[in-house]
Each structure stands twice: as structure tokens, then as C-alpha cells.
Amino acid sequence: MGHGFGELFKLRGIVTYRISPFELKAFAGVISHGFPNTVRRIAENVLYIVPPLAVGYLVYDQAERKHHQLMLKNPADYENDK
Template sequence: MRVSVVRQAKHFGELAYIRGLVTYKLSPFEQKAFAGFIKSIPKTIYRIGSNLLTIAPPFAIGYFIFTETEKKFHQMCRKNPEDYVNDK
């Protein structure tokens, strides 16, 4: 089996020829970068709203636990004034 220099110099995606495989390429200048962008905004809002009741409660509970734990930690770090009443 002979491998020619031209075959070795091709790009990675062009090394093998597969029968029955059809590929299409579109120029970057022909693509629309923001096609359907305005249409996707209401869909995004709907998807966020439909999942809000499943996602928000765990985050709210986690936030509540975090803030209460931080308050308790800072309260326990303070000195108790009653321990120093008789000190001079």
C-alpha cells in the first residue's frame, strides 16, 4: 500500500474517504449569528419560571441555615461580660 505525500499533507478531518457520508459546510459569512435570539427570550423566561418551584426552596433553606449558623458563630465568638464582672 502506497501513501502519497499529498495524502499525508491533508488536514485531520480529510484523511479518510468514507462512502455514503455527506458533509456540508457553510461559510461563516453566510451564518446569522443572532438568528432567533429575540424568539428565545420568552422561552427562557418560561423555562426558568416552570423550574422555579423546584429550585428555589432548597436554595432558600440553604441560605437560611447559612445565615443562622453565621449569626450563632459570631455570637459564640464574643466574650461573655459576666465572666469579667469582678476583674479590676
């Protein structure tokens, strides 16, 4: 029972190899693979994201303009007030 976590049992007849996380290069390929992959993924999803956002903004803007227009007072209603 004195084994640590991850070593709770023994596998016999199976050979496994591991690389220590301290020996891995944390930023290997970030410039050569990571950046182009990020650009590709963004370009693939632009057509799914931008049109709904644009339509939502246009609807919101028109609603705000109409609301502002309806909130204005009509000067003709106050011509005879003195």
C-alpha cells in the same frame, strides 16, 4: 489519499445537501424565539433552584448568628476583676 478531512471516502447513490456556515444567519430568531425560550426555561426551573438555596441561606445565617452569640464574652464573669 490526497483528500482532506471529511472527504476521506465517497458515497455513491446518496445525495447530501449542506449550507455553508458562512451563509447562515448567526442571530436569526434570537429576539423572537431565543428570549422567550430562555424566560420559559428559567421559569420552569425556579422551583427546583430557589427553595434549596433559600433553606441553605437560612441555615447558614442562623449558624453564623449562633456562632457570633457564643463568641461574646459574658460581662458577669469579669465583675470582680480590678
